[in-house]
Amino acid sequence: MRKAFYAFLILLGCVLLAFKVQQVTMPDRIADTAFKSGELLNYRLKYGLFTAAEAHLKIEDSEVNFDGKPVYHIIADGATAGSFEVFYKVRNRYESYIDKTTLLPYLYTENRHEGSWHHTDKVTFNRADDKITANSGTYPFSGKVFDFPSAYYFARNLDVSKLKIGETFDMRYFLDNGIQTLSITFIGREKIKCALGTFNCLKFNPTIIPGHIFRKNSKLYLWITDDNNRIPVKAHVEVVIGSVTMELTDAKGLKFPLNAVTK
Template sequence: MTKRAFIILFSIVTAAALFAFRQFLPMPDRIDDTAFKAGERLNYRLKYGIFTAAEAHLKIEDSDVKFDGRPAYHIIADGNTAGTFDVFYKVRNRYESYIDKSTLLPYLYTENRHEGSWHHTDKVSFDRQDNKVTAGQGVFPLKGGKVFDFPSAYYFARNLDVSKLKVGDTFDMQYFLDDGVQTLSITFAGREKVKTALGTFNCLKFNPSIIPGRIFRKNSKLYLWVTDDNNRIPVKAHVEVVVGSLTMELTNATGLKFPLNGQLKN
């Protein structure tokens, strides 16, 4: 696998895990009882075949900074290459988001990405009153609906009611990334019991769309499994590539608001 291919795959699988639930379900304006609490920390491992290729870490904390006088959460998501991959192509990416504690909508998003010799930073502010997003690439309109950034979509989505989803239901999600609002189609594929490095879990299974090409086979599918409990945590993602496959698994979870529904390994 080429260096660039690895970065693309890492971004796609990570994005799928973070954005899995942003959908056109009833979306509350205020969330009084969230699926998470400050202090939650999640760790993931990304494997190319049998080799560990990267690690990702997510945490949410109470923020010392207030926006418009309102309290906020601070989300931090880190991703880095590991093992042999780290020797040949070092990646150190950090994404941060400040979200309203009641609506879970983002106020401010920043990213700091180091991928080999390439370095990129961005600072994105969300103005709900004037319906615009201001980023390093310019000012972009918000044309309606709820639009999130990379980390905040994940935490908001965990609070949506998915109890009425049927197998085959397809929905779209919107998020701001790089230079505009992006859309990703996702299909609900049912419920499964899934084994992971952390244990076995009852899961909701999703199939985010991907585009075949130099990296993916014509019949390649990306699957994502999320705990079918009150936590709604992505525990596994898998996609086949032209040569081999890429798998991401949850390796550790602490500070959860609810017990996990599965049987954890000792």
């Protein structure tokens, strides 16, 4: 079950878009965001036919300022559900504090309980010195580097209208003990059905590394609404045994209407 939930975290993380592609402009300041404070997104993870876990993404105004600047507080929770609770109980929380103007992170924390395993981390982004400080050490960086939650909210504000089918690009984020790079290919546009209806979506194929979780020929696909909200509707990945699917089950407090389409 730990492997299936790790695959779920990858699916959740892959709601990020890309940052190095030339056709996507990375603004230093974002005047009008694709989201607003109070937005709440709920997801369900299915391992084969069974519901294995649930996740919740929330963004709100923070009572704490950083460098004298107002920030958003992002909270991402993930937990096993149903009969999976008996075999492998998971309670994970990821939090990020991001600048309201640049959407860059100041602080990221995680508190993970997976079975008998427990892990915590506190990551600070010092952009004046170009250093990231985590429990595992200090890491130099340059350019825009994110944690998973902050990358997702930043990416929703990028203009991807000029992306071409088959184009591959990279994104960078800090996780565990270093800066990671994920390559993503734009597949095209599709209509995707989820619990909230059928939506026009952008389809992406993030690269995955074969190993204990994924097969050599495993494919990971991600669908994001092709509207002003740019929220992930569905993700699907093949694992060593079976497959894992993440699906949007509820969306509240959106800045723009989430309009389903007719087939």
